[in-house]
Amino acid sequence: MLLYNLDKMIARVTIDRLADIPNVSVSEGVPLSDHTRFGIGGPAALYVEAASEPAFCVALGIAQSSGAGYVVIGAGTNLIVSDVGFDGIVLRFTANQISSDGTLVRAEAGAELQALVDYSIEHGLRGLETMTGIPGSVGAAIYGNAGAYGHSIDECAERVRFLDCGMARDFTASQCQFRYRESIFKQQKDWIILGVELRLTPAPATELRKIADDILKIRLEKYPVSMKCAGSIFKNLILAELPESVRQQIPERVVREGKAPSAYFLEQVGAKGMQRGGVRVADYHANLIYNDGGGTARDLCALIDELKSRVRVRFGLELEEEVQHVGRLS
Ligand SMILES: Cc1cc2nc3c(=O)[nH]c(=O)nc-3n(C[C@H](O)[C@H](O)[C@H](O)COP(=O)(O)OP(=O)(O)OC[C@H]3O[C@@H](n4cnc5c(N)ncnc54)[C@H](O)[C@@H]3O)c2cc1C
Numbered sequence: 121m122l123l124y125n126l127d128k129m130i131a132r133v134t135i136d137r138l139a140d141i142p143n144v145s146v147s148e149g150v151p152l153s154d155h156t157r158f159g160i161g162g163p164a165a166l167y168v169e170a171a172s173e174p175a176f177c178v179a180l181g182i183a184q185s186s187g188a189g190y191v192v193i194g195a196g197t198n199l200i201v202s203d204v205g206f207d208g209i210v211l212r213f214t215a216n217q218i219s220s221d222g223t224l225v226r227a228e229a230g231a232e233l234q235a236l237v238d239y240s241i242e243h244g245l246r247g248l249e250t251m252t253g254i255p256g257s258v259g260a261a262i263y264g265n266a267g268a269y270g271h272s273i274d275e276c277a278e279r280v281r282f283l284d285c286g287m288a289r290d291f292t293a294s295q296c297q298f299r300y301r302e303s304i305f306k307q308q309k310d311w312i313i314l315g316v317e318l319r320l321t322p323a324p325a326t327e328l329r330k331i332a333d334d335i336l337k338i339r340l341e342k343y344p345v346s347m348k349c350a351g352s353i354f355k356n357l358i359l360a361e362l363p364e365s366v367r368q369q370i371p372e373r374v375v376r377e378g379k380a381p382s383a384y385f386l387e388q389v390g391a392k393g394m395q396r397g398g399v400r401v402a403d404y405h406a407n408l409i410y411n412d413g414g415g416t417a418r419d420l421c422a423l424i425d426e427l428k429s430r431v432r433v434r435f436g437l438e439l440e441e442e443v444q445h446v447g448r449l450s
Contacts, residue, residue: 129165129207134186138168138209141182143175152201152210152446155193157255158411159348160420161201161446164210173228173314176213180312181286183209191446192312194257195232198264198350202447203417210446213259213314220245223320224278229259229313233266241328245320247276252332253339254351259313263305264442265298269335270377274298279317288314300379301355301442342404348411353424354382354439366435382439383407389430396423421449 139146146168152161168183170176183190189208193199216231218239225245227236233254240248250269254261262280265272277293282305289311297304305311343349356379359367367380374384386392386406394401398415401423402408409423428439 130186130188130209134182134188134209135166137182138166138179141170141175141178143171144179145169150210152196152205155210155212156196156199156201157348158200158350158415158420160203160411160415160417161199162203162205164206164208166209168209168211169214170211171214171230173213173215176211176215176312176314177283177286177288179211180283183211184285184310193446194230194260195255197255198260198443200350200417200420200443200445202445202449204447206447213312223322225318225320226315227258227318228315229257229262231258232256233258233261237332240318240320241325241332244322244325244328246323246328247271247318247320248273249328249332250335253336253343258316262296262313262316263303264301264444265303266301268339272298272300273316273318274303276318276320277316278319281314281316283312283314284308284310300358342408348415349408350443352382352407352442353409354386354407354427355442356381357385357437357439363436366437369435381407385431385435385437385439386427389427389434391427391430394423394426396420396426399423401427417447418449 135146138144148166149163150167151163153159168179170179190211191206192211214230215228218227218231218236220243223245225240233251233256236258237248237252250271251267254266254268261273265274267273274293280291280296282289305313359375359378359380370380374381383406391401391406393403397419398412399419400410400412431437431439
């Protein structure tokens with residue numbers, strides 16, 4: 121049974137206009153659990169995929185002027201979607217062309233980040249190889265400044281193309297205000313990323329492939345492909361920004377690249393193995409929560425709140441979620 125009366129929430133004319141756009145698919149009452157790696161989330165009243173930039177621009181314009189709420193998602197690998205779903209329009213941009221001109225690589229936002237990493241390695245271009253195994257799309261990687269093993273995508277991003285009120289605009293990397301897992305796009309949620317240009321440097325493909333393969337092996341042990349999770353739930357903490365009293369409690373051996381891992385604080389408050397319904401903290405990693413089967417967003421959010429509260433009480437610290445939310449908590 122559908123939870124929504126679509127005609128009431130989204131005018132039939134909006135649905136028809138979206139369905140008329142070439143290269144756009146429109147589906148009603150789509151379970152978002154099928155579009156999130158957690159495998160959690162109720163239905164989207166309307167789920168829209170656009171496979172070309174012109175199609176996406178028109179679809180987004182219709183969504184924005186429809187009066188219904190809307191959200192743009194990528195591959196759903198960093199999302200907690202409410203158990204009651206999203207009573208508006210969920211859009212996904214799936215255009216995924218990747219091309220290059222010497223050391224300049226262009227990718228559309230709907231491309232898989234891994235496809236971009238592989239492309240750069242095959243073309244003997246250094247800069248993205250440590251990002252191998254990070255799931256999701258290029259657009260979301262820019263949105264959250266994805267990274268791993270000491271590097272993040274902002275280091276090679278040169279220009280980002282995005283939609284602002286129906287107009288395509290270009291920002292340089294400095295205008296994107298990249299920081300650790302942050303960009304201006306997290307503040308301006310209506311600016312939707314269309315593509316990116318990255319400046320890479322020439323290097324032997326075999327060397328890059330070896331680096332990527334070694335990293336992927338370690339990552340697959342930590343995050344088995346079948347694990348229903350979002351990677352790290354919380355951001356790490358910038359050591360220099362912590363109060364002196366907290367800094368003194370952090371052993372030097374856990375500090376990496378000027379950051380104190382959230383996992384350290386979580387471990388101290390007994391997070392490993394904690395469970396709420398079908399949702400569990402990994403026994404081997406305190407900052408990794410997964411759906412063990414039958415987990416709900418309610419369980420997940422309750423567990424996150426409990427972990428935050430324990431760290432707040434013990435250390436006086438506020439952990440910040442890396443994971444993004446869609447829909448209101450049921
Ligand atoms: C096993 C595992 C390991 C992970 N490891 C890492 C890691 O090492 N490093 C790391 O940084 N992340 C990691 N992550 C998190 C995740 O891979 C990244 O956050 C990724 O960039 C999310 O991509 P996505 O396409 O799935 O985005 P989604 O989860 O669908 O969306 C994430 C956010 O991006 C926004 N968004 C999506 N597309 C656009 C767009 N075109 N324009 C504007 N906003 C957009 C959405 O609105 C949402 O707020 C991991 C996740 C998993 C499951």
